[in-house]
Amino acid sequence: MLSFVLAASLAAAPSPRAATASETVVHIPRLDALQGLTAFLAEAGQNAALMRPAVWLAELHPYLALDPSQPDSLQDMGIDPAGAVTLSVRTTGRVSCTRLSDPKRFQQKAAERLAAGSGKSLEIKPTTSAGVTSVLVPREAGGQAGYALKGQEACAFASGGGGFVDDGQGKVLLKEASRLVSQTPKADAKLAPLPGAAYVVMPKRGLVVGLDGTASELRMEGTSTELPLPPFQSASGTSPYGTMKPGGLLFSRARMAPAGLAAAMGSVRASIQQACPACPAAEVSSVAREVTERLTGHVLVAVDGVRSRPNVRTPEGRFFASRLALAAEVTDATAMKKALAPLAKFPGARALEDGHALDVKGGSLFVRLKGRQLVMGNDEAVAGSVLASIPETGGMLPHAVDYSVNPQRVASGLKQISLMDVVGDQRLAALFTAGLELGPLLTRSANITGWLDSASGGAHRFSSRWTLAPTR
Structure with missing residues (x-):
């Protein structure tokens, strides 16, 4: 058979x-x-x-x-x-x-x-x-x-x-x-x-993509062995964020495998260390490790938008350019509170009713714990909004990762990068060019959505839909 x-x-x-x-x-x-x-x-x-x-x-x-x-x-x-x-x-x-x-x-x-x-x-x-x-x-x-x-x-x-x-x-x-x-x-x-009317294959990158569409929608589905992404759980099941309504510039839910959690928290640790160079590196690593061990794997990424006229030529300016929050489900709230306790001794730390804030150059970091929900963010309003909007009961997610992007907010964010920013930092040239070339199209677009699943051999399967707004 x-x-x-x-x-x-x-x-x-x-x-x-x-x-x-x-x-x-x-x-x-x-x-x-x-x-x-x-x-x-x-x-x-x-x-x-x-x-x-x-x-x-x-x-x-x-x-x-x-x-x-x-x-x-x-x-x-x-x-x-x-x-x-x-x-x-x-x-x-x-x-x-x-x-x-x-x-x-x-x-x-x-x-x-x-x-x-x-x-x-x-x-x-x-x-x-x-x-x-x-x-x-x-x-x-x-x-x-x-x-x-x-x-x-x-x-x-x-x-x-x-x-x-x-x-x-x-x-x-x-x-x-x-x-x-x-x-x-x-x-x-x-x-x-x-599925697709046309296929693109890049053998050395392990990438295979099928493309099709209509006058108002581009559909893309493919597989890759080289995506710079951590491994995810093959079946996501019930997510505490499953019934939340997508919003903001980017909204993404995922269930990470243990190895993926370690990689993701490693990235978060590096970002915190960059934003707070005075924070003791050993303590930052220790807290990150303790936090990682107490997460279920269900995570949420919410980017509300880009701040007005951010100074993207500095590390702290780039860190605080986007207004974002990360949410993660914890296995034990009491144990997580204990794991976060060392944050109170970090430079610029101040106590919150449900967590900690770190005042650093360029802004503040917020770490809040409510029940089994841990929320970290670089904007107080966004972190608070995410924490308040997490429902008491979750919902099913058909894929390990799903995401929704608001193209108009992306276009607005790209407009914040000026020619002088590129002169000051050549790494911003690609974003500046994207704003010039794709900005008008993104402004005219309705949404970009998609999903992703892990596959065997470290590969990922993904799907995306880019929908244009109706013409008036």
């Missing part, structure tokens, strides 16, 4: 005609099934130029412009609109394999583009060997380009280096393209469980 299920799964799995040693592989099982994804890109592209379909579709082929929304244009190039496309990106160039409806028409269009790309009057003369028809010509920009064709399968390629010197990579890609058109591609079991 197991062998039958496995065979059925492989039979249903997409079969990319992918080149070996690829950094990235993009596989589209059917070009005519890409309309939903391109519809989202077209809609999103009205607010973010880098999301426009033309930007991404231009990468699908080394020298032909493929537009799945125009099946007649594909037919005009001899490409089957119902066929598959597999793009393989290597460090030395690209290989794009397509199913043909008219091989002679494809050869004609390819010859026109290859001749134009050579920068001179060049007669394209295909050669045939062992049933494979091929072309290899120099490119004006450097490197070489061409294709290999057999039957109704064609793999076009272009090498990226060499300049005006033949570095041999064009012939390497030609050999690989000839191999690809001569063999039946194997079903990829990694893609079978993932």
